[in-house]
Amino acid sequence: MxxxxxxxxxxxxxxxxxxxxxxxxxxxxxxxxxxxxxxxxxxxxxxxxxxxxxxxxxxxxxxxxxxxxxxxxxxxxxxxxxxxxxxxxxxxxxxxxxxxxxxxxxxxxxxxxxxxxxxxxxxxxxxxxxxxxxxxxxxxxxxxxxxxxxxxxxxxxxxxxxxxxxxxxxxxxxxxxxxxxxxxxxxxxxxxxxxxxxxxxxxxxxxxxxxxxxxxxxxxxxxxxxxxxxxxxxxxxxxxxxxxxxGRDVTELFPKLPADVGEDVLVVDGLSQKGVFHDISFTVKAGEIVGLAGLVGAGRSEVARAVFGVDPYETGSVTVNGKTLPKNRPAAAMAAGIALVPEDRRKQGLVLDQSVTRNITLAIRGRLAKWGLIWGGLENAASEIWSSRLEVKTAALDADTGTLSGGNQQKVVLGKWLATHPKLLIVDEPTRGIDVGTKSEVHRLMSQLAQEGIAILMISSELPEVLGMADRVLVMREGRLTGEFAREDATPENVMFAATAEQEVAR
Ligand SMILES: Nc1ncnc2c1ncn2[C@@H]1O[C@H](COP(=O)(O)OP(=O)(O)OP(=O)(O)O)[C@@H](O)[C@H]1O
Ligand SMILES: [Mg+2]
Missing domain, CATH: 3.40.50.300 (P-loop containing nucleotide triphosphate hydrolases)
Incomplete structure (x- = not known):
């Protein structure tokens, strides 16, 4: 000092x-x-x-x-x-x-x-x-x-x-x-x-x-x-x-690992909700990371929430592994293997007056339960794995989540959804508020999950993160899809252009 x-x-x-x-x-x-x-x-x-x-x-x-x-x-x-x-x-x-x-x-x-x-x-x-x-x-x-x-x-x-x-x-x-x-x-x-x-x-x-x-x-x-x-x-x-x-050098901010891209996991077809998003169609395949870029307010979170069944849509369909999901049924989306890490994590993702362990295992309690009882050992093991992989800094895993720093609370929500081993992981601003060291850890984790065959849809307003992590980049502007680029073709210029330009960009 x-x-x-x-x-x-x-x-x-x-x-x-x-x-x-x-x-x-x-x-x-x-x-x-x-x-x-x-x-x-x-x-x-x-x-x-x-x-x-x-x-x-x-x-x-x-x-x-x-x-x-x-x-x-x-x-x-x-x-x-x-x-x-x-x-x-x-x-x-x-x-x-x-x-x-x-x-x-x-x-x-x-x-x-x-x-x-x-x-x-x-x-x-x-x-x-x-x-x-x-x-x-x-x-x-x-x-x-x-x-x-x-x-x-x-x-x-x-x-x-x-x-x-x-x-x-x-x-x-x-x-x-x-x-x-x-x-x-x-x-x-x-x-x-x-x-x-x-x-x-x-x-x-x-x-x-x-x-x-x-x-x-x-x-x-x-x-x-x-x-x-x-x-x-x-x-x-x-x-x-x-x-x-x-206290050390941090390199490789975006450790994107090559992954085998498989079959379609998510197929979104013609999704519309008046005044929010219009005619949205895209796919995410197994092992693929699809980045969803755009300005704040472009409708990206709303599309993610509609896919997960927490927000409504009027027309179109959402299919996961060949099965069409009912509208507005998050329980059905979860059962089909979708996990959504929301943008507003404090409100939608955490129970602040409960322990870190409780929060990390919140979405897998059904699975941990045997004869209606949750075995504490399993709960602690799951919580230890994810809090150490994400480097959650807390005095104890049984401390109230509300006592953690802002960035550490974010890591707990991420851990909660990663613990579910989803087929499709939707992450909305995954590294917002997370420090530079852990950020590359989160990116590495996402890369590993893709290698394990998980399909990932990543919403991010940080252009370097989208360009660094995504196999494919989709761009939304004012509720519409305005661009789609393969990893090789996604440059800051053409993604920004699709996100902001007045006229429709050819797809
Ligand atoms: N009310 C509290 N009770 C117990 N521990 C607390 C409380 N407030 C903060 N801490 C602890 O103090 C430490 C510093 O937290 P602080 O919120 O100041 O970090 P920060 O630098 O703002 O981090 P971030 O970038 O994540 O926001 C953390 O380990 C946190 O868990
Ligand atoms: Mg802080």
């Missing part, structure tokens, strides 16, 4: 050697960061390194056990999030924290509604301000609608709007781009830069190095709950950062 470089200007915020434990788990051993005004500071580290814990201490959500915390050179000690907000600190958390049965505007102004002269809540002023912020962000979201049912991307944008409306001098964003499309990311970056130019201090947490290098001027690396180093972005490289994060 090295010392932080010294700088002349008074830092906007500084944490030094901060410690935080939860029972026997030490989440932060020695967390340090020094934020300068007019700077965008990246905070990086592997899943479970302690980034979100550090953020939650700054936010007043957790209290530190030891260490120093200064705001503009003055020592501070927050007992609540209200205190940190009042001190001008805004935080966008990794997990959206919106109230589903309140409107978009109500969520943005939660707990600090402007009041009119008569002491009434000034709804008009709130709506006007919300509309102005959305305009600045270049997004169209109805300020009056309930947040229930909004996509993760829209929820994230509302969190960002909430932070902007606070007019904070320190703005912390914990993986804000994980659910955003390219255009939305660009808009967020433009807003971040203008806030920086106004002299505010920003923190940006991300597992995407391209974003870190594009947006940030400074970077702090954490490993195992401790500060490692702080550098100017201009003075470092991806390789150096990865080495500092992981």
């Amino acid at each position: 090295s010392e932080m470089p010294h700088s002349e200007a008074a830092p906007a915020l500084e944490l030094s050697r901060v410690v935080k434990s939860f029972g026997a788990v030490v989440a932060l051993r020695s967390g340090s960061i020094r934020l300068q005004k007019g700077s965008i500071h990246a905070l990086i580290g592997e899943n479970g390194a302690g980034k979100s814990t550090l953020v939650k201490i700054i936010a007043g959500l957790y209290r530190r056990d030891a260490g120093d915390f200064f705001l503009e050179g003055e020592p501070v000690d927050f007992h609540s999030t209200a205190q940190s907000k009042a001190a001008g600190i805004a935080v966008i958390y990794q997990e959206p924290t919106l109230f589903p049965d309140l409107s978009v505007t109500e969520n943005i102004f939660m707990g600090r509604q402007p009041t009119s002269r008569l002491g009434r809540i000034d709804r008009k002023a709130m709506k006007t301000e919300a509309t102005e912020i959305f305009e600045r962000l270049g997004v169209r979201i109805d300020p009056d609608r309930l947040t229930e049912g909004l996509s993760i991307a829209d929820q994230q944008i509302i969190e960002i709007a909430k932070a902007i409306s606070l007019d904070a001098r320190v703005l912390i964003m914990d993986e804000p781009t994980a659910a955003l499309s390219g255009v939305e990311v660009e808009r967020l970056f433009a807003v971040a830069r203008s806030l920086r130019d106004e002299g505010r201090a920003l923190v940006f947490i991300s597992h995407r190095f391209d974003e870190v290098f594009e947006l940030c001027d400074t970077v702090t690396v954490m490993r195992d709950g401790s500060y490692v180093d702080t550098m100017a972005i201009a003075d470092t490289t991806v390789d150096e950062l990865v080495r500092q994060m992981v």
